[in-house]
Amino acid sequence: MLTYELRREGAGTLQGQLYAFIRADVESGVIAAGERLPSRRALARHLGVSVITVEGAYGQLVAEGYLESRERRGFFAADIPRAPAYGVVGVGAQCSSGVPVKPLSDAVPAAGSTAGGGANASAARSASLEAHGGSGSGGAKKGKNTLLTCTDGASRAISSIENITFSSPAPSRAFAAGFSGPAPSRGPEAGFSSPAPSRELVADFSGATAGEGLFPYAAWARTIRRVLADESERTLLAASGPRGSLALRRAIADHLRGFRGMVVDPAQIVVGAGAQALYHLLVLLLGRSRRFAVEDPGYPRLAATYRAEGVSVAPVALDAEGPSLSALRASGASVLHCMPSHQFPTGLVTPAPRRYELLAWAVEEPGRYLVEDDYDCEFRMAGRPLPSLQSIDGAERVIYLNTFTKSLGAAFRIGYMVLPPHLARAFARDLGFHACTVGALEQAALARFIESGDYERHVNRTRARSRRVRDALLDALRATPAADRLAFEHVDAGLHFVLHVRGMDARGQEDLVARALSRSVRMAPLASYALGSAADPSLTGRFLMAYGSVQEQNVAAAARVIGDECG
Structure with missing residues (x-):
């Protein structure tokens, strides 16, 4: 059983301490690759903390790749590569002194x-x-x-x-x-410019426009x-x-x-x-x-x-x-x-x-x-x-x-x-x-x-506002008739996520973009960001959903357009 001394005062949150202890043990090999960790309830009982504390620490470690969550089996330590020793060098110089990666x-x-x-x-x-x-x-x-x-x-x-x-x-x-x-x-570069529609957009999910009212003018x-x-x-x-x-x-x-x-x-x-x-x-x-x-x-x-x-x-x-x-x-x-x-x-x-x-x-x-x-x-x-x-x-x-x-x-x-x-x-x-x-x-x-x-306060306000927009958008899309065809990927990492319309081919993708734009919603297929000679077929039916500039009052209307055109 994992045993750590978690301090309740002056050392950060219990969840943060537990996260740091387990991460350090996985990095150092104290917890071996593939080793099963205690269940959330067992570890919480052993350490005298809440299950929520252990769940939060495990969840963050899974998100960062230190733990793997296997359905019905529990949590296991991931195999973290041990980087070789190497030196610090000038531009184009030869490595000589050995220095390990910082954990x-x-x-x-x-x-x-x-x-x-x-x-x-x-x-x-x-x-x-x-x-x-x-x-x-x-x-x-x-x-x-x-x-x-x-x-x-x-x-x-x-x-x-x-x-x-x-x-x-x-x-x-x-x-x-x-x-x-x-x-x-x-040569031409696709994906970083789009023709402006003749009327004002309800929502632009391409990330090409800046949101109004977001700059902290005062x-x-x-x-x-x-x-x-x-x-x-x-x-x-x-x-x-x-x-x-x-x-x-x-x-x-x-x-x-x-x-x-x-x-x-x-x-x-x-x-x-x-x-x-x-x-x-x-x-x-x-x-x-x-x-x-x-x-x-x-x-x-x-x-x-x-x-x-x-x-x-x-x-x-x-x-x-x-x-x-x-x-x-x-x-x-x-x-x-x-x-x-x-x-x-x-x-x-x-x-x-x-x-x-x-x-x-x-x-x-x-x-x-x-x-x-x-x-x-x-x-x-x-x-x-x-x-x-x-x-x-x-x-x-x-x-x-x-x-x-x-x-x-x-x-x-x-x-x-x-x-x-x-x-x-x-x-x-x-x-x-x-x-x-x-x-x-x-x-x-x-x-x-x-x-x-002031900058930190502005970022915190913007993050809270963006979270409201994201949550409202996800809820509205899940409530559309096309909900069973929609999947959402990477929703927590930043100001955009990926919308996957299951079963959509390249022609359907083009049609969706055109129809949505005719109703003042700009969509951006991931395939338009391909830099190689041909887009990966797995990108078809996937769309960038950059919601940072979308106004809260327009979320429901934008989701309705997407749901209608995907149905």
Whole structure:
């Protein structure tokens, strides 16, 4: 019988503690792969907690892939791959020093506790980054990265990043490679634009339109007024440097630590005017001679942007757990852009075993990277947010990317990426001539918006509102005459789910889209997001249901249209 000491005060919720204990035991092999766990009632009785507490912990562990639920048999430990030891390297350098993957139990704190040790951990990490600093050269030859050694998730022996400036007239090999490669593709990209109907839409489930009344105008206007009153003209007119203002990067680092369990130094963060600006910088940093793998089906604008930057793009098929490892290896790519916490458009959540396999792929060859796109992580509707790939990466192979577009609206073009320390040093040295693409006033306002708690309150309100819309939509669809043909997939991971209309062929799919649009409801088939030469037949009859922009008062009418046209 599993025995854990659960504290009722000062250590987070009982469910969070139990979840963390079991997860750590599965990761370490204390609970062997395939081992059956106690029943919910038996474990609850043994630990002196409620059955609901055990159910919640087991449910989250199943969602993350640590446990498997087998009907009428119970819960069993999943087989978590043991990642090989590997080193921390510069761009294209050879691995040498052995460092294990950081376990997820180190990445995310128990519910209710401060992630990463709170302010003390952040201060310790900042001190470590600065204490091992130098002039920026670090004794390395110009154009190459010094070998970096990762000792744990909170302290790394790296050179000071903040003080590195662009001073070398000779760019590094990786940077120079950024100006060579194939010409950009100008081929058409389906799925990221749709013709506007002649009348106003009742509902747009494609995610192509922004919802009205969602931006926190009053709070944002108040923040702008305070910034203008408090900050000097010199501060607001001064250039913020290539990575963005330190105040905003500190605010983002604190947000990531509290919400995602990520312990990062502000010097690792680069701010840009939306995701596309960051993709451009990534290509310059890593080089155009590389091949970038993207998920298929996926976001067509992403593939188009990379092609426009002049890099070779390889669509990689998805299986039931995320990017297919066999397809990834066959692609010849050295960079994988993936969305492990909520894939667009399928809604897939990559479980823990596959996450470790992706990290293992990244260290099989020198110079491989994972670009983790965490675009709507704030809007998980049930359970804890799954730990990010970045938080379990012990070899500096994950580049974390996110934007404020989903939370603050499509017109709010501010995003950021978290670079591994060795890439942050390369960015400061080789791309330091770039100006930050976000204005100083916007950066100061967003920093204040996050620090004041207004951003968190806005996200919480938006999540609650979105949950109401989702629940009302699911209930309304289940009440239609076509309910027996409808199935709903991945409903909890973010601001969209997948509607599966059973028995629908390609012709029926096209007809449904046309008929629904004629009644002012825009539908988006998953097949339209296929990036390969042909869509996977399993996508037929499946539709993206991005409900974030749908008004609550229009839910019933939209569901009625879908039910009528599917019947």
